[in-house]
Amino acid sequence: MTAVGTDTGAGSGGDVPVRRVLDRGSAARDDHADEDTDAGPVVQPYRLHVDGGLRTVAGAWLGDSLLTVLRERLGITSVKDGCEQGRCGSCSVLLDGQLVAACATLAADAADARVTTLAGLPADGLAPAVRAAFLRHGAVQCGFCTPGFVVAVTDLLGRRPQADEDEIREALAGNICRCTGYGRIIAAVRAVQADITSAGAEP
Amino acid sequence: MTGTRAALHRPGTVGETVRILAEAGDAELLAGGTDLVPALRAGTRRPRAIVALRRVLELRARGACAQALTIGAGVTYAELADWACAPGLAATARAVGSAQIRNAGTVGGALGSANPRGDLLTFLTAAGTDVLTCSARRGPRTAPLDDFLAGAPGRGRGELVTAIRVPRPRGPQVFLKIGGRQAAYPALVSCALVVDRAGGRVSCAIGGVASTPLRASEAESFAAAEIDWTSPGRDEAAWASVARRFGALVADAARAAPAQLPEGPRDPAAYRWHAAGVLAGRALARCFAGGDQEHGAPAEGGARMPHLRSSGGDQGHGESAEGGARMPHLRSSGGDQGPGESTEGRGR
The missing domain is CATH 3.30.390.50 (CO dehydrogenase flavoprotein, C-terminal domain)
Structure with a gap:
C-alpha cells in the first residue's frame, strides 16, 4: 500500500501552499484557502508520467484534478478547462491509453499511470494527419475544444479506423463544440479515414 | 506541522481497503472519479482522506456462470459495453455518459454514488441484482440492490462494494x-x-x-x-x-x-x-x-x-x-x- 499523504497546512502559517490563480474557478476557492476547508489537505510530492517525461508535482491539494495539475502546476495549457464536470471533453487526455476527462481524474491517483496530452500524441501516428485535416476542413473556429477533439479523434481512429459516421458521432459525443456545428469536424475525421484507406491501398 | 492527518491511500487488495476504511473514519472511496473529483473541485465534498481503488485489481474481474453474471465493482462502463454475455447491461452501459466517462466510471462507483438518475441503477433494479459488499467489521455480505439502496444513509462508512451479481438474461x-x-x-x-x-x-x-x-x-x-x-x-x-x-x-x-x-x-x-x-x-x-x-x-x-x-x-x-x-x-x-x-x- 502506498499512502501519499501528509499533515495539512491548517493553522501552520507558512506551510499553506499558495495556489496560482489562473482561472475563474480557483478565484473563489482561494478566498478560503487559509481556512483549509475548501481545497482540502495537501499531498506529499508525487510524480506523474506526462507525455513521455516524469514530472514532479509538489504542494498540490489532495483533491486536485489532473486538469488542475496539468494546467496550473505543469503549464500544459492545451488541456482546456471547460466545464470541470466531465461533460464537455475539452480536457480530454489519455490515461494509460484510455480516453478520459482530466477534470474527473484525481491527479494524485494518476501517479503510476501514463498521461498523454495533445503534445504527447506520437508524431509518427495519426495525430498530425488529424490536426492537418481539422485545419483543412475548417473544423477549427475558436479553437477551444480542438485539443480535446484531436485527442479524442486520434484515440478513435487508432482503435476503429473504419468507424462509420454513427460510430464517429457516438465516440465524439463527449466533446462539445459551440462553433462548428460538428459537420466540419465529422468531415475532417472522414478525410483522415479516406487518407488511411488510400495510403493502405497504394503499396 | 500541525493539523489533521490526511492522506491518499492506494491499497492493493480488498482486505487492505476495508482495513483502511475501518481505521479512517471520514474517507471517501475513489474509483473512476467521475462523481467525486468534480465534487471536490466544486467544494461540495471535503474528505480528509481518499481511498483510491485503482490498484485493487481483484475488483476488476467479471465472470459468468450458468445462472448469473458476477461483475466486479471496478469494471468500467466501457468494459461492460462490449460484453456479449450481457446484452441488456451492455446496451445500458453504452448509454451512460460519454466515451470519456465510460472509460473511467465503474459499477461500484454507480452504486456508491447512488445517483437517483443513474442509468445503471435503473437497469440493475429491473434485472434483480444482488450487491456484494465487504467490511472489516462484518466481513463479506450480500444484499438485494433495493435493500442496499434503501440503507444508503447508514451504509457508507467502512463498507466496500466488491461486486454485483445479475441473473443471466432470459429474454429481451x-x-x-x-x-x-x-x-x-x-x-x-x-x-x-x-x-x-x-x-x-x-x-x-x-x-x-x-x-x-x-x-x-x-x-x-x-x-x-x-x-x-x-x-x-x-x-x-x-x-x-x-x-x-x-x-x-x-x-x-x-x-x-x-x-x-x-x-x-x-x-x-x-x-x-x-x-x-x-x-x-x-x-x-x-x-x-x-x-x-x-x-x-x-x-x-x-x-x-x-x-x-x-x-x-x-x-x-x-x-x-x-x-x-x-x-x-x-x-x-x-x-x-x-x-x-x-x-x-x-x-x-
Missing part, C-alpha cells in the same frame, strides 16, 4: 432514457424492461422519479398476464394497445411513488410521470412487437438528436429524446419477434 431487455442531451448528462427519466421468457415475468424499473429506482409491480403483472408466453407473436395493433395500457400503469406507479425527487423548472413531476409511461410503453412494444430488431449493430449512440419512433404511442409531448441503448440482438429469445419488423434503418 430494453433500456430507454430521456433527457436534455443524450451524451454526458444523466437521464431525466430512464426505464429498463427485463423480460424473463422462461419464468413468464416482466420487470420494469423507472429511474429519475423517486430517490431510488422504482418498480411498477401492477404494470408488470398486467403485462405478464397479457402476454401469451407460449407464442408471443401477435399483431402490432394489439401490441400497441397493450403497450399503451402498460405505459399508463407505469405512469400511475410513478405518480404514487414515495420520496419523489424535487421538481426543477424543466422537469415538473407531472412531466416525469408522463415520460415514465411513454418510455415503458415504448420499451414493451420494442420487446414484443418486433420494433427495432433488425438493428443488428448497437451503434446507435448518444450523439444523435432525438428522433421519434413509431412504436411508442403518444409521442405528442414534444421532447421525445430517445435512449441510445437498446438490446442489440435478441439472442436468447428464440427469434420469435412477431410480425411487423420496423422499416426504420439506422442510416440516418
Whole structure:
C-alpha cells in the first residue's frame, strides 16, 4: 500500500501552499484557502508520467484534478478547462491509453499511470494527419475544444479506423463544440479515414 | 506541522481497503472519479482522506456462470459495453455518459454514488441484482440492490462494494432514457424492461422519479398476464394497445411513488410521470412487437438528436429524446419477434 499523504497546512502559517490563480474557478476557492476547508489537505510530492517525461508535482491539494495539475502546476495549457464536470471533453487526455476527462481524474491517483496530452500524441501516428485535416476542413473556429477533439479523434481512429459516421458521432459525443456545428469536424475525421484507406491501398 | 492527518491511500487488495476504511473514519472511496473529483473541485465534498481503488485489481474481474453474471465493482462502463454475455447491461452501459466517462466510471462507483438518475441503477433494479459488499467489521455480505439502496444513509462508512451479481438474461431487455442531451448528462427519466421468457415475468424499473429506482409491480403483472408466453407473436395493433395500457400503469406507479425527487423548472413531476409511461410503453412494444430488431449493430449512440419512433404511442409531448441503448440482438429469445419488423434503418 502506498499512502501519499501528509499533515495539512491548517493553522501552520507558512506551510499553506499558495495556489496560482489562473482561472475563474480557483478565484473563489482561494478566498478560503487559509481556512483549509475548501481545497482540502495537501499531498506529499508525487510524480506523474506526462507525455513521455516524469514530472514532479509538489504542494498540490489532495483533491486536485489532473486538469488542475496539468494546467496550473505543469503549464500544459492545451488541456482546456471547460466545464470541470466531465461533460464537455475539452480536457480530454489519455490515461494509460484510455480516453478520459482530466477534470474527473484525481491527479494524485494518476501517479503510476501514463498521461498523454495533445503534445504527447506520437508524431509518427495519426495525430498530425488529424490536426492537418481539422485545419483543412475548417473544423477549427475558436479553437477551444480542438485539443480535446484531436485527442479524442486520434484515440478513435487508432482503435476503429473504419468507424462509420454513427460510430464517429457516438465516440465524439463527449466533446462539445459551440462553433462548428460538428459537420466540419465529422468531415475532417472522414478525410483522415479516406487518407488511411488510400495510403493502405497504394503499396 | 500541525493539523489533521490526511492522506491518499492506494491499497492493493480488498482486505487492505476495508482495513483502511475501518481505521479512517471520514474517507471517501475513489474509483473512476467521475462523481467525486468534480465534487471536490466544486467544494461540495471535503474528505480528509481518499481511498483510491485503482490498484485493487481483484475488483476488476467479471465472470459468468450458468445462472448469473458476477461483475466486479471496478469494471468500467466501457468494459461492460462490449460484453456479449450481457446484452441488456451492455446496451445500458453504452448509454451512460460519454466515451470519456465510460472509460473511467465503474459499477461500484454507480452504486456508491447512488445517483437517483443513474442509468445503471435503473437497469440493475429491473434485472434483480444482488450487491456484494465487504467490511472489516462484518466481513463479506450480500444484499438485494433495493435493500442496499434503501440503507444508503447508514451504509457508507467502512463498507466496500466488491461486486454485483445479475441473473443471466432470459429474454429481451430494453433500456430507454430521456433527457436534455443524450451524451454526458444523466437521464431525466430512464426505464429498463427485463423480460424473463422462461419464468413468464416482466420487470420494469423507472429511474429519475423517486430517490431510488422504482418498480411498477401492477404494470408488470398486467403485462405478464397479457402476454401469451407460449407464442408471443401477435399483431402490432394489439401490441400497441397493450403497450399503451402498460405505459399508463407505469405512469400511475410513478405518480404514487414515495420520496419523489424535487421538481426543477424543466422537469415538473407531472412531466416525469408522463415520460415514465411513454418510455415503458415504448420499451414493451420494442420487446414484443418486433420494433427495432433488425438493428443488428448497437451503434446507435448518444450523439444523435432525438428522433421519434413509431412504436411508442403518444409521442405528442414534444421532447421525445430517445435512449441510445437498446438490446442489440435478441439472442436468447428464440427469434420469435412477431410480425411487423420496423422499416426504420439506422442510416440516418
